[in-house]
Amino acid sequence: MWILHEFLALQNKAVDAAVLSEPFATLARRQGSAVIADLSQLGVAYSMHGFGARKGFIQANRDVVVRFMKAYFEGTYVFKTNKEVALNVLKKYTRLDDLSLVQTSYEEMSQRLIRTVPYPDREGIQTIIDQLTKTRSQMKNLNPNDFIDPSILKEIEDSGFVKKLYGN
Numbered sequence: 139m140w141i142l143h144e145f146l147a148l149q150n151k152a153v154d155a156a157v158l159s160e161p162f163a164t165l166a167r168r169q170g171s172a173v174i175a176d177l178s179q180l181g182v183a184y185s186m187h188g189f190g191a192r193k194g195f196i197q198a199n200r201d202v203v204v205r206f207m208k209a210y211f212e213g214t215y216v217f218k219t220n221k222e223v224a225l226n227v228l229k230k231y232t233r234l235d236d237l238s239l240v241q242t243s244y245e246e247m248s249q250r251l252i253r254t255v256p257y258p259d260r261e262g263i264q265t266i267i268d269q270l271t272k273t274r275s276q277m278k279n280l281n282p283n284d285f286i287d288p289s290i291l292k293e294i295e296d297s298g299f300v301k302k303l304y305g306n
Contacts, residue, residue: 142233160246161232161239178251185262186251196287207290208299211255215303218248254304255295258286 144156148166155174158166167173177184189210196203217224221244228240263282270277294300 160243161228161234161236164239164242165234165236178246182265183259183261184265185259187256188258193287196290200290203290204294207294211294211300211303214252214254214256217252218254219304221248224248255291255300257288257291260286 142162144153145158145162145166147153148156148158148171149169156166157177163173189207191203217227224244225237225240228243229235229237232240232243234240260282263285267277267280267282
């Protein structure tokens, strides 16, 4: 839980600034810290989450990968549609009992950050490559498309699985 460590370092004045996400950003504000920038509101393309697998594994085990992603979709569905379950999970893994903090996280994630179908963001991966290139020149020739295979997500979406899950 590196975010917790960042928060504690900020709280104990071991650092002057930290990159925090919810619920620790709200907790830091409550304790007097100022927000310098909310990266999620700056309009900078950035890939926040993703799953990685070797191309050979996907080719040899496509059915396993499809089932895994369907399970992920189902988990996302439960998170977005069953607030009570989602809040309990967030409380467990953030180790926070303050319901208002956990609700802030839930609203941020369920409404804005977690997409129903999490297609990879080419521009977001390019932003990461651009940042890496500043300290690792060998990264400059990387192509975001070499890291993206949206075919599994498209297959699941085209099958009607997501529409059926959400009832539309």
